[in-house]
Amino acid sequence: MTGWTLVLLVLALSSVFYFLAKRRSLRVATTVGGIHKLHSAPRYYGLVAALLFAVPAMLVLGVWLSIDQNIVLKIVLTEYFPELNWESQVDVNWLTSQIQILAQTGRLENIENSEVLNAAADRYQYLTSLSETLRNASVLALGAIVSFIFILFISARLKARPIAETLIQCLLIFSSLIAIFTTIGIVLSVLFEAISFFRIIPFTEFMFGLEWSPQIAIREDQVGSSGLFGSIPLFTGTLLIAAVAMTVAVPVGLLSAIYLAEYASPNVRSFAKPALEILAGVPTVVYGFFAALVVAPYLSDFGAYFGLDIAHESALAAGVVMGIMIIPFVSSLSDDVITALPQSIREASLACGATKSETIKKVVFPAALPGIVGALLLAISRAIGETMIVLMAAGLAAKLTANPLESVTTVTVQIVTLLVGDQEFDNPKTLAAFALGLTLFVATLVLNMTALYIVRKYSEQYD
């Protein structure tokens, strides 16, 4: 029985327990003189029984599924390969995959089946099926016992509705805690790997080093693969592309927000605003394709026409397309801020004889400034966290340059390229991605927090 059928079975059985408990409560009701003598409606007895079956069963199933593979593998490996070096991720992963393939298909390609491997695979298969049987039994038994005890206790005075409501409340609270678990998960996973990275590579070298070449030489005499982890070129590359993006997005986004909020007729507004917001709904991989295969070749030809040497994977192409992607962020958020300003401040300015544009420049814009700054900070945070556009259009070479016509790389590109393919969690190359992830997470967090703080602190209350 696989995990899926077990889940379905648990759901089916919990409805069975629902009916069992409901029937029992009805029977109890006849002995005490009618349903109205029960504390709660019969469906609440059923509901509690069903919840008491499903919740413990699912909890056990979840815990079991998340740890059983690791335990089984640990047992098999310690039994059959006592000399295995647990520190070496490569060895452990290799052995694990060999055993798993052997157990599933019964043969290995390219490699002689050794006696030990075969025995280990048999043992692995046996333990896996044993764990599965135990899992099924314990999941169903625990749920059934808890639910059954409840059914035995059903009486006219049992307060089923408050119990059911408390259980539901607990589920709701648990759901809202998932946001916190996710944050904790992000912080811990990134932090731990980053700390083990900084054990190998000193923090100062990472933060202030000027050279990035994460390939580590396999042979001693290999050239240019010394494993340098200075991340300054990545930061400058990220900032360069974000700067190009902002020079596109800020004027276009801000001016269109002002036009749509202050000048446009309702008809134009109801057409143009959603049209611009289409840009926010386009997946980033589409922008990446657009940047790499449409904009970059065009820019490159265009530059050659004027005698400029624009690299095919230039920061310019990636930045411009990223700017297009960010336009709706800037325009929607600024538009919200501008339309939220009270009409009276505009009327006061117009009454003093200012033209509309003077009103906008000297009254509306300063009043909306905190909100607009917040919007721009959010847009910057979006730009430095964007991955697909830069991955497809910005290249991999870590160059320390401020020239947007050259090819640069970014933090996100390096995270992805370091982690695509096989990872070894004892190799600085893999761990470097987590250190970069930590800096990215912290940077975006600070930007978002600052944006919120500025908006809260400097927005004047006009009501």
Place this chain on the structure above:
Amino acid sequence: MTSRIEVTSSGSHWDTAAFKRRLRRRRAAEKRFKWYGIGAVLLGIFFVLMLFFSIAINGVGAFWQTQIQLDIYFDPTEISEANLYSANYGKLVKQAMYSQFPEVTKRKEKRQLSRMVSVGSDVMLQNLVTADPSIVGTTRSLWFPIDDSFDMLYKNDFGRNSNKGGAGLISKNQLGWFDTLVEQGKIESRFNKRYFTAGDSREPELAGLRGALMGSFFTILVTLAISFPVGVAAACYLEEFAPRNKFTDFIEININNLAAVPSVVFGLLGLAVFINFFGLPRSVPLVGGLVLSLMTIPTIIIAGRAALRAVPPSIREGALALGASKTQTVIQEVVPLAMPGMLTGTIIGIAQALGETAPLLMIGMVAFIVDVPGGPLDPSTVLPVQIFLWADSPERAFLEKTSGAILILLAFLIAMNIVAVIMRRRFERRW
């Protein structure tokens, strides 16, 4: 300002030359500023149109495939009961090709000739024979996909002027044969069924989207199954039950923050927690769906809370006055009224998840997978990752395939957004 105000004979400074000049300047500035705004809006809309047109123009071709008609003789001396799965089907195709041009005898030229048909043709024949062994011994006229370089040649004359005879390019001989075949009407552009029914392939003419579509389907199914109940439950708790205190404030800050965390960071989380810590398999829709649901939950919670807030307090007070408990009120009265808004938010969140690429690259959904996945635990890729993979391929024919895949992805997204808009219009209530 110390400037003197000029006064004309009429006693007013309103019609002095300086005043008029100033007014003209201010009016010009006013007009200019308005045009900047119009220009910005038009530029934004121009970007939208350019994006869609450039992809649409490139992508339409993907739905058609140039095919060649060959008369295949299912030679009984080659195929027998015993070797249905191992017969040399490639030879049948080659022979049919040679019989088109009996004048070709040189070995090198023959090889060039046989290369014009897609390398997948033998598998197609094998499938035909194994499905119906009775066709052995007959001659059938069949359509085969043509090699991708000739597909490009037929569609937009690409490669006609670069025939140097080098590897991967079209030789002079091949060009001549091709033109003859076109004249004979043996080459046609037909609807590309494989594009929707086949898995990925290294050969552009054989590559299809089915694997990616099924992968996306399972991933989104997992995402929906997790994020919708959790998001709705969390929204209910935070909006209806939670006391206002430091702890719930903290949860709220967390949710708002998660909505702004870059997607790669979620990929790091998925890799470190689901794959490395819990030992879940790589490249499977289950893990992809888990990661995407963590990204979607904040969106659903925020939309759900807005929907709950829009339900007027009188509904709650009415239910409570009739003796319903707080939980009954929320579950039986408030949530059904807020459901359209919650579903709209869910659709928008799921549409975002459908287009998400970066976190899935890191949990291994970027592998080259030919088989169409049959469940959430089969290795697979998803539509946006397939676009990323194809966009990286050097063959020119993949440019078209990639754009076609983008068109399909955008069609799904547009459909989902239209459903969301219709639902909002239809079920939105003004209280």
